[in-house]
Amino acid sequence: MTKSSQSFEFESWDEKKERAVKIVKKLMKMYPRGTMEKILHGDPYFTLIRCIISQRNRDEVTDRVSKILFKKYPTMEALAAAKAEEIQALLKENGVGLWKTKGRWIVEASRILLEKYRGKVPDTLEELVKLPGIGRKCANIVLAYGFGKQAIPVDTHVHRISKRLGLAPPKSSPEKVEEHLKELIPKELWIYVNHAMVDHGKTICKPIGPKCGECPLNQLCPYAKGLIKEEDIKGKSSTKKKKNA
Numbered sequence: 001m002t003k004s005s006q007s008f009e010f011e012s013w014d015e016k017k018e019r020a021v022k023i024v025k026k027l028m029k030m031y032p033r034g035t036m037e038k039i040l041h042g043d044p045y046f047t048l049i050r051c052i053i054s055q056r057n058r059d060e061v062t063d064r065v066s067k068i069l070f071k072k073y074p075t076m077e078a079l080a081a082a083k084a085e086e087i088q089a090l091l092k093e094n095g096v097g098l099w100k101t102k103g104r105w106i107v108e109a110s111r112i113l114l115e116k117y118r119g120k121v122p123d124t125l126e127e128l129v130k131l132p133g134i135g136r137k138c139a140n141i142v143l144a145y146g147f148g149k150q151a152i153p154v155d156t157h158v159h160r161i162s163k164r165l166g167l168a169p170p171k172s173s174p175e176k177v178e179e180h181l182k183e184l185i186p187k188e189l190w191i192y193v194n195h196a197m198v199d200h201g202k203t204i205c206k207p208i209g210p211k212c213g214e215c216p217l218n219q220l221c222p223y224a225k226g227l228i229k230e231e232d233i234k235g236k237s238s239t240k241k242k243k244n245a
């Protein structure tokens with residue numbers, strides 16, 4: 001039996017690590033970004049504000065609104081000096097969901113960064129998650145795409161695909177998925193995981209009706225072999241970590 005057609009049920013932790021590396025390298029070939037410049041979104045502050053706007057929004061809306069916002073308020077100082085109501089109105093008229101909360105977060109985060117961090121976005125997860133509107137996913141996005149650090153933001157695509165691929169236990173929370181991925185994948189590859197899985201999740205491994213028949217990962221995927229089913233990965237997330245899941 002070749003490694004690619006092995007039974008995933010009896011896979012050792014080392015075999016899983018080997019498979020995880022193969023998966024990431026294949027994904028990198030399927031969705032190349034080329035240079036690091038193409039991976040970075042811009043500066044850490046832009047990435048942070050963009051991430052607040054992006055929550056539960058489509059990418060097209062986030063891209064458009066971020067441009068409009070930064071054209072009108074091009075600096076941290078400008079956003080810190082703005083009234084929350086102004087930002088809320090801008091978000092609302094441009095179709096951003098949760099505009100009220102996000103408008104407040106954007107102004108508050110900008111003020112805190114100016115007052116407490118002397119205008120510099122902190123580059124640690126621990127500090128980033130203290131900012132309003134910044135959870136673990138956004139903090140990792142800032143680290144990866146703002147600073148170019150090795151981090152794995154777990155959004156809805158990474159969460160779903162990692163579980164379908166059996167790289168994390170079926171009921172894992174996003175935090176537990178992140179932990180498993182970090183243990184399985186060498187650090188120098190972390191920064192590629194999010195954008196490649198996002199692209200894969202939008203094109204092939206879609207939330208409903210993944211196209212396993214045409215997926216280049218299907219020989220490496222227990223979901224494609226019927227060993228993990230959709231109902232297994234849905235439902236309540238567990239925070240309990242199991243290395244052999």
Ligand code: SF4
Binds near residue numbers: 221
């Ligand atoms: S084989 Fe299917 S479930 Fe597995 S990664 Fe590809 S599309 Fe997703």
